[in-house]
Amino acid sequence: MPLRLFEIHEQPWFPQFLRDQFVDGLQMILEVTNTYHPIAQLLRERLEDCGSDRVVDLCSGAGGPWPSLVRQFKMNGATPPEVFLTDKYPCTRKLHDGEFPAANRIHFLRYSIDATQVPGNLQGFRTLFSSFHHLNPDEARNLLQDSVNKRQAIGIFEAPARHTLTLLSLLLIPIAAWLFVPFRRPFRWSRLLWTYLVPVIPFVLFFDGLISCLRAYSLGELQEMTRGLASGGYRWEIGEQPGGLLPVRITYLFGWPHSVSAESGD
Numbered sequence: 001m002p003l004r005l006f007e008i009h010e011q012p013w014f015p016q017f018l019r020d021q022f023v024d025g026l027q028m029i030l031e032v033t034n035t036y037h038p039i040a041q042l043l044r045e046r047l048e049d050c051g052s053d054r055v056v057d058l059c060s061g062a063g064g065p066w067p068s069l070v071r072q073f074k075m076n077g078a079t080p081p082e083v084f085l086t087d088k089y090p091c092t093r094k095l096h097d098g099e100f101p102a103a104n105r106i107h108f109l110r111y112s113i114d115a116t117q118v119p120g121n122l123q124g125f126r127t128l129f130s131s132f133h134h135l136n137p138d139e140a141r142n143l144l145q146d147s148v149n150k151r152q153a154i155g156i157f158e159a160p161a162r163h164t165l166t167l168l169s170l171l172l173i174p175i176a177a178w179l180f181v182p183f184r185r186p187f188r189w190s191r192l193l194w195t196y197l198v199p200v201i202p203f204v205l206f207f208d209g210l211i212s213c214l215r216a217y218s219l220g221e222l223q224e225m226t227r228g229l230a231s232g233g234y235r236w237e238i239g240e241q242p243g244g245l246l247p248v249r250i251t252y253l254f255g256w257p258h259s260v261s262a263e264s265g266d
Contacts, residue, residue: 059131
């Protein structure tokens with residue numbers, strides 16, 4: 001089983017303004033490396049299989065890969081789903097900036113949403129990107145069981161993994177932060193402060209990235225987890241896909257009802 005260690009940015013004592021800086025830096029790295037670009041087509045196919053045009057993204061941070069995924073959908077002539085970004089600690093700076101106009105079909109919910117206790121009124125195809133490892137095995141199993149109980153389709157995608165190349169690629173994360181922060185828009189002096197003068201953000205990005213890999217679930221562990229669920233009429237698909245520019249593989253888990261669309265609920 002993966003090690004149950006802690007990540008700095010998810011601790012209650014970690015200041016919100018630094019958490020905002022962290023998730024913004026992580027968002028920048030996802031965009032620069034196109035980490036989740038290779039799973040765009042697979043995700044689009046599963047959304048079509050479920051007849052779903054509405055997504056509830058959990059643990060979204062600063063938006064995760066959905067802004068770039070929406071662009072990929074459009075570039076391929078597909079209509080992107082309407083996406084509702086949620087997080088236990090919503091990124092206050094992103095909310096203030098209003099970077100997700102309604103025309104892009106992306107909405108950032110301003111109130112706290114715990115991925116293990118999704119309100120019943122939030123119906124749609126659930127997605128989690130590089131956040132499932134934050135949950136211990138019981139929490140992770142309960143999250144999956146909740147999707148089954150409410151007949152909601154789910155897609156889980158993890159870049160962190162206990163693979164040698166993935167662990168080595170972590171050495172590039174602080175370098176990427178130092179290289180690209182000056183070009184991040186909108187420009188903020190605070191980014192320079194916490195990246196160069198007091199390099200808290202590069203350190204937390206590297207440290208939490210390492211812990212994320214050590215906490216990540218393997219394919220076998222995900223298969224065992226889904227086997228233990230009461231999931232009659234529910235289909236599971238688990239596998240790996242090569243990542244973007246970094247030498248990583250994306251672990252994915254899909255679950256959806258055989259005959260009920262992602263929008264139906266109890």
